[in-house]
Amino acid sequence: MICNSISLSEIKEIIEKCPVAELIKIIEEGFVLYTQKKVTVPPVGHLSFKQPPGDVHIKYGYIENDDYYVIKIASGFYNNASLGLSSSNGMMLLFNQKNGEPLSILFDEGYLTDLRTGIAGAIAAKYLAPAKINAVGIVGTGIQARLQLHFLKTITDCRSVVVWGRNNDKSELFKKDIFLKDFEIAIASDIKFLAQRCNLIITTTASKSVLLFADDILPGTHITAIGADATGKQEIDPLLFAKADLVAADSIEQCIDHGDISYAVRNKILNPSKITELGEIIINKNLQRNNENQITIADLTGVAIQDIQVAKYVYISHLKVRNSVN
Amino acid sequence: MICNSISLSEIKEIIEKCPVAELIKIIEEGFVLYTQKKVTVPPVGHLSFKQPPGDVHIKYGYIENDDYYVIKIASGFYNNASLGLSSSNGMMLLFNQKNGEPLSILFDEGYLTDLRTGIAGAIAAKYLAPAKINAVGIVGTGIQARLQLHFLKTITDCRSVVVWGRNNDKSELFKKDIFLKDFEIAIASDIKFLAQRCNLIITTTASKSVLLFADDILPGTHITAIGADATGKQEIDPLLFAKADLVAADSIEQCIDHGDISYAVRNKILNPSKITELGEIIINKNLQRNNENQITIADLTGVAIQDIQVAKYVYISHLKVRNSVN
Numbered sequence: 001m002i003c004n005s006i007s008l009s010e011i012k013e014i015i016e017k018c019p020v021a022e023l024i025k026i027i028e029e030g031f032v033l034y035t036q037k038k039v040t041v042p043p044v045g046h047l048s049f050k051q052p053p054g055d056v057h058i059k060y061g062y063i064e065n066d067d068y069y070v071i072k073i074a075s076g077f078y079n080n081a082s083l084g085l086s087s088s089n090g091m092m093l094l095f096n097q098k099n100g101e102p103l104s105i106l107f108d109e110g111y112l113t114d115l116r117t118g119i120a121g122a123i124a125a126k127y128l129a130p131a132k133i134n135a136v137g138i139v140g141t142g143i144q145a146r147l148q149l150h151f152l153k154t155i156t157d158c159r160s161v162v163v164w165g166r167n168n169d170k171s172e173l174f175k176k177d178i179f180l181k182d183f184e185i186a187i188a189s190d191i192k193f194l195a196q197r198c199n200l201i202i203t204t205t206a207s208k209s210v211l212l213f214a215d216d217i218l219p220g221t222h223i224t225a226i227g228a229d230a231t232g233k234q235e236i237d238p239l240l241f242a243k244a245d246l247v248a249a250d251s252i253e254q255c256i257d258h259g260d261i262s263y264a265v266r267n268k269i270l271n272p273s274k275i276t277e278l279g280e281i282i283i284n285k286n287l288q289r290n291n292e293n294q295i296t297i298a299d300l301t302g303v304a305i306q307d308i309q310v311a312k313y314v315y316i317s318h319l320k321v322r323n324s325v326n
Numbered sequence: 327m328i329c330n331s332i333s334l335s336e337i338k339e340i341i342e343k344c345p346v347a348e349l350i351k352i353i354e355e356g357f358v359l360y361t362q363k364k365v366t367v368p369p370v371g372h373l374s375f376k377q378p379p380g381d382v383h384i385k386y387g388y389i390e391n392d393d394y395y396v397i398k399i400a401s402g403f404y405n406n407a408s409l410g411l412s413s414s415n416g417m418m419l420l421f422n423q424k425n426g427e428p429l430s431i432l433f434d435e436g437y438l439t440d441l442r443t444g445i446a447g448a449i450a451a452k453y454l455a456p457a458k459i460n461a462v463g464i465v466g467t468g469i470q471a472r473l474q475l476h477f478l479k480t481i482t483d484c485r486s487v488v489v490w491g492r493n494n495d496k497s498e499l500f501k502k503d504i505f506l507k508d509f510e511i512a513i514a515s516d517i518k519f520l521a522q523r524c525n526l527i528i529t530t531t532a533s534k535s536v537l538l539f540a541d542d543i544l545p546g547t548h549i550t551a552i553g554a555d556a557t558g559k560q561e562i563d564p565l566l567f568a569k570a571d572l573v574a575a576d577s578i579e580q581c582i583d584h585g586d587i588s589y590a591v592r593n594k595i596l597n598p599s600k601i602t603e604l605g606e607i608i609i610n611k612n613l614q615r616n617n618e619n620q621i622t623i624a625d626l627t628g629v630a631i632q633d634i635q636v637a638k639y640v641y642i643s644h645l646k647v648r649n650s651v652n
Contacts, residue, residue, distance in 0.1 A: 085427075
């Protein structure tokens with residue numbers, strides 16, 4: 001049994017030692033490979049539970065001619081908080097692409113999924129947010145809301161934040177969170193207030209209906225939509241896609257299937273040919289924001305290539321540490 | 327981290343202590359639950375590799391209102407033998423259905439997949455093979471060919487076997503295998519010879535074209551088709567399905583998609599309404615073989631419920647052993 005296992009604390013140690021710019025580079029490389037069709041990513045596997053409510057996503061794939069294939073299992077069980085457990089759980093599995101041998105199990109408990117989602121948000125902002133950000137609007141008060149802000153620190157100097165959440169107690173906790181101590185955080189009582197003040201807005205909720213309406217969005221705003229990662233979830237007004245100058249998707253295929261984009265495409269508000277993949281935007285300056293009045297949207301559903309890239313990084317870093325110890 | 331791991335040798339110890347009749351009961355219960363729609367089994371996930379050639383199947387699901395959900399990863403890398411490695415590999419993962427927590431990783435390296443496939447073959451023979459078996463015909467000489475015979479020992483007293491394989495050296499090894507010492511094994515130079523002598527035939531190859539032709543099959547024969555477990559694989563002449571009195575499928579949905587049945591259905595030789603699910607046959611005596619002249623076929627593509635049942639059995643047995651030791 002060659003297969004090793006890497007604990008959550010080991011994973012965190014590896015990631016915390018890695019500069020954010022390096023993580024951004026790793027995930028960017030993944031998006032580019034994906035857009036260049038050098039990655040095999042089958043449709044996401046999904047299990048849904050009713051009592052108690054839960055979702056499991058299985059994302060998997062491989063880079064052509066690489067050494068590995070990766071399977072990621074990530075679950076969300078939404079009543080866990082009442083049991084004192086994290087709602088997220090799961091693991092990443094790394095196998096040898098040449099013979100099928102299991103190489104490593106990363107017991108990340110959802111941590112790496114949160115991380116690579118946070119990094120993808122920073123990448124979207126890097127290429128699509130306006131040069132001068134007045135304030136960052138955060139819709140939602142969970143872990144992803146925190147990570148989005150955290151990773152934005154390398155992308156912008158703006159430290160002014162407006163947050164909106166359904167639960168005011170959670171907004172207060174968000175405002176006081178030591179992890180976000182570098183930011184000045186104001187709580188918005190409604191999303192319109194937030195939208196009028198922020199030209200970079202990030203939506204991070206598990207909402208199943210529109211939160212951010214087209215009429216409230218000012219010219220020059222960039223929106224990154226993170227929450228709608230499965231059929232039935234929605235945060236963004238489909239009409240906003242008609243108003244947008246640029247619509248980006250981490251994966252056109254996935255976003256048309258179940259992202260916020262899917263509602264706009266099904267309702268013929270958005271023609272799929274107008275969607276640009278993030279990997280394309282990264283390598284082609286002409287596809288990035290080119291003036292301060294554009295409305296831009298990035299729909300991020302989470303692609304297995306992000307998991308592959310981050311799992312490989314952790315595995316190889318762990319091997320290096322182990323070899324230097326032995 | 328509560329998640330435990332169970333090694334291949336521990337898994338083998340547990341399974342070897344379990345009577346075959348008990349394993350048959352466990353898998354039969356699974357097929358019945360599946361047919362009764364008490365099991366959620368999404369479509370099989372699949373990764374395919376070209377250089378070197380390999381396949382990975384991800385089968386997953388859960389029994390409603392059970393304690394667990396299970397994800398099984400099973401790979402076949404067909405050039406592994408030349409590297410001194412087994413072609414099969416993989417693992418089964420057991421999670422808590424109520425909160426997503428990983429409970430156990432069964433490092434079975436494909437062993438449990440081989441096992442539950444062997445048991446399914448015995449179940450098909452139990453209900454569909456003629457009462458008096460003249461000789462068992464085995465098409466293929468690999469691990470599954472061996473396991474099919476092994477588990478048949480509890481179903482029939484017949485110990486006369488005719489084997490056919492593409493590679494004569496492998497047929498000779500099969501004939502001499504100590505694991506099959508209870509059988510008298512003759513090697514057939516062609517499949518027609520085998521089909522004329524055997525009224526129970528089991529096909530276990532990775533063939534991509536027809537091996538067993540309709541014209542060669544005598545009345546009173548039962549055929550269990552194991553090999554065609556993915557798109558592109560085929561062993562059975564589609565015309566044989568027109569000749570058959572009874573066509574069984576482990577999963578109608580999967581067999582129509584990628585089993586031997588799929589060719590007969592696509593070519594309008596077999597009407598899907600004529601296919602009976604194995605779980606239905608197990609509980610309804612009227613659907614089982616009822617005379618010695620019928621031609622019957624069971625198409626087995628392998629269903630996640632088999633993996634769920636066997637993974638649960640190993641996990642619970644392992645817990646009992648551990649608790650009795652502590």
